[in-house]
Amino acid sequence: MFNLSLSFISSFLVTMLIVRYAGMFGKFSMDYDLHGVQKNHTHAVPRVGGIGVVSATCFTCFVGALFGTNPRAETMLLLAVAAPAFCSGLAEDLTKRVSPRVRLLLAMAGAGLGVYLLDAVVVRVDLPLIDAYLVFAPVAIGLTVLTVAGLTHAMNIVDGMNGLASVTAILIFGSIGYVAHEVGDWFVMSVALTMVGAILGFVIWNYPMASVFLGDGGAYFAGFVMAELLVILILRHPNVSAWYAAVVTIYPLFETVFSIYRRRMLKGRPASQPDGLHMHTLIYKRIARRGVYSGHTRRRERGNPTASVYLWAMALIGIVPATLFWQSPLLLACAALAFVAVYLWLYSCIVRFRTPHWLLMGHHEVITASAPDKTRHH
Known part of the structure; x- marks a missing residue:
């Protein structure tokens, strides 16, 4: 609990400073793009909240290493291998000029460093046909690099609403952290709790109304550390099913896979080209702010955090059974299938304007045909 509390306080204070002095560095830190296809905010907001999360994590890990609340060597190495992913995202936040390919390559480089420095390698996926090939080091390393980089970018994909990612x-x-506690993995548990506190300190400034965004740097850092901890957890503990890693992160992973399929296969567009058809965007536009006139800024702003609640509930379809049944491949596979079925059914309903009525409860229609005519006299 020391790591969680210290990282929370540190993150809260650093993020407060970012919000307080955002105007001084607005040229670099503010997100002024209010009309992009994936943009859902109504005013400029600093997008460097990841600095608060990373600063708090590093500070807590250093202090924890001194007081013995987390392993010193492994923790420092993990922060080192996460640096390329975070720096590439932060550079994009500040310059808006770092291509998705460069960011992907740097995340892969960090994963490669993790293999070398932390021995973090995917050695099994609990599928016999695939596991047979993972005994070959190049195959195992290649799969590790792809999966770690994939989850790193997946967390950025779902970073589209206040508090969502x-x-x-x-x-x-x-x-x-819970599963690591159950299997007695001090390193994984301490880092996981540190991340919980660091991100929670940021969330206070991001939800429900956003004073700061996580940014690419923050999303990449969270996704990369998450991926490395899962690889290490599965590697060290044979009683933890490899399916646990897939199911607990199934929301960001499946959102990414489905987005690639939708863009490449259905639309014939580059997979990296942004669009407004993510699940969170559809829920925001067609449920959370249903019928709201585009000029009603306050109502549109309220729809943003409301949309996140729907997606948190969807993420729990994977997270809850993964947490309860982390030793059972069969139950975890059933949970994965359930998530995919719910996601595809709901996406199909919303995109075809056939949203189930029970999802619309509490979202009242507002006249949308035109803005009120203030000059009209009766």
Whole structure:
């Protein structure tokens, strides 16, 4: 609990300073793009909240190493291998000029360093046909690099609403910390709890109304550390099913896989090209702010945090059974199938304007045909 408390306080204070002095560095830190296809905010907000999360994590890990609340060597190495992913995202936050390919390559480089420095290698996926090939080091290393980089970018994909990626990350890290406690893995548990506190300190400034965004740097850092902890947890503990890693992170992973399929196969567009058809965007536009006139800024702003609640509930379809049944491949596979079925059914309903009525409860229609005519006299 020391790591969680210290990282929370540190993150809260650093993020407060970022919010307080955002105007001084607004040219670099503010997100002024209010009309992008994936943008859902109504005013400029600093997008460097990841600095608060990373600063708090590093500070807590250093202090924890001094007081013996987390292993010194492994923790420092983990922070080192996470640096390329975070720095590439932060550079994009500040310059808006770092291509997705460069960020992907740097995340892969960090995963490669993790293999070398932490021995963090995917050695099994609990599928016999695939596990037979993972005995070959190049295959295992290649799969590790792809999966770690994939989850790193997946967390950035779902970072589209206030609190969406950050609270989802808190739930996943909380699950990882619990499973690590159950199997007695001090390193994984201490880092997971540190991440919970660091992200929670940021969330206070991001939800329900956003004074700061996590940014690419923060999302990449959270996703990368999450991926490394899962690889290490599965590697060290044979009683933890490899399916646990897939199911606890199934929301960001499946969102990413489905987005690639939708863009490449259905639309014939590059997978990296942004669009407004993510699940969270559809829920925001067609449920959370249903019928709201585009000029009603306050109502649109309220729809943003409301949309996140729907996605947190969806993420829990994977996180809860993963946390309860982390030793059972069969139950975890059933949970994965259940999530995929619910996701595809709900996406199909919303995109075809056939949203189930029970999802619309509490969202009242507002006249949308035109803005009120203030000059009209009766």
